[in-house]
Amino acid sequence: MSAGPTATGPGSRGPSVVDVEHVGKTFGDGPDGLVALEDVDLTIEAGEFISLIGPSGCGKSTLLRLIGDLTSPSSGAVTVNGKPAREARLGREYGMVFQAPVLMDWRTVQKNVELPLELMGFDKAARDERARSMLDLVELGDFGQTHPWQLSGGMQQRVAIARALAFDPKLLLMDEPFGALDEMTRERMNLELMRIWRKTGTTIIFVTHSIPEAVFLSTRVVVMSARPGRITRIVEVDLPQPRTVETRELERYFEHVTTVREALRRHESGEGGPDPSEILQIRAEGLA
Numbered sequence: 001m002s003a004g005p006t007a008t009g010p011g012s013r014g015p016s017v018v019d020v021e022h023v024g025k026t027f028g029d030g031p032d033g034l035v036a037l038e039d040v041d042l043t044i045e046a047g048e049f050i051s052l053i054g055p056s057g058c059g060k061s062t063l064l065r066l067i068g069d070l071t072s073p074s075s076g077a078v079t080v081n082g083k084p085a086r087e088a089r090l091g092r093e094y095g096m097v098f099q100a101p102v103l104m105d106w107r108t109v110q111k112n113v114e115l116p117l118e119l120m121g122f123d124k125a126a127r128d129e130r131a132r133s134m135l136d137l138v139e140l141g142d143f144g145q146t147h148p149w150q151l152s153g154g155m156q157q158r159v160a161i162a163r164a165l166a167f168d169p170k171l172l173l174m175d176e177p178f179g180a181l182d183e184m185t186r187e188r189m190n191l192e193l194m195r196i197w198r199k200t201g202t203t204i205i206f207v208t209h210s211i212p213e214a215v216f217l218s219t220r221v222v223v224m225s226a227r228p229g230r231i232t233r234i235v236e237v238d239l240p241q242p243r244t245v246e247t248r249e250l251e252r253y254f255e256h257v258t259t260v261r262e263a264l265r266r267h268e269s270g271e272g273g274p275d276p277s278e279i280l281q282i283r284a285e286g287l288a
Helices: 060-067 085-090 109-119 124-137 153-165 183-200 211-217 245-249 251-269 276-286
Strands: 016-027 034-045 049-053 075-080 094-097 171-175 203-207 220-224 231-236
Touching: 016 060, 016 203, 034 060, 034 203, 034 231, 049 060, 049 211, 060 075, 060 171, 060 203, 075 085, 094 153, 109 124, 109 153, 124 153, 124 183, 153 183, 183 211, 211 245, 211 251, 220 251, 231 251, 245 251
Parallel strands: 049 203, 049 220, 094 171, 171 203
Antiparallel strands: 016 034, 016 075, 220 231
16 A cells, blocks of 8 residues: 555645635525635645545535536636636536436437537537447446346436546535435445546545545545535645555554544534544444
């Protein structure tokens, strides 16, 4: 197992891909408006894998949607690759994967992957070649002519990832993509995503409610407060690369899980360090 990402590999720091500066988001007007985010600052560099974690309703998905220009900030600014988020979206500079795969059942798996390429005007030969390549990447090369309803939930999410990567985006936004999967499938998908990230070098921003998942996947975990959402801590995860099944058995892994859990608990309750029973719970959750 290597000591970590190399200077030119995934997870290495590079040019800024995302800059979130003093961003706030309020839904509604006047005194009844709901403040979802308040004064959020975040810089994400090329090749990073960033997880956003916090209590339900803290604005994790809202922040992801602001970066993806699916909604606009009420204050502050979001830039992607040095451009306003809207300009980056129109330039198709990132892909998105949601909790549900959102596949079209009447199209084959390959035709689902080809869809963004069709919208971008790629010719048939280029679409076919790229879709086949992406299905090979997610190890579904033999399933191109099947339909989504014939696949398991985990396989459907792999198709969604292949589609999101089809036009070679430099940034991939993932909103709890494995939240609906059973624990064993989820762990396999974590390993699959790590393999894809290492191979493509794509910068990933990943929303999750799972502390063990956030620690296992990430180069940094961004901890957010309850609404109005603010960033309360950023945890650097120095676990060796590549991440493997054995990663979840490392003492350092449990230390990072404890750190993230305590960052969440401390803001919510003002409590101090973990008690011994919680350490056992953390270990059990990490190895589930």
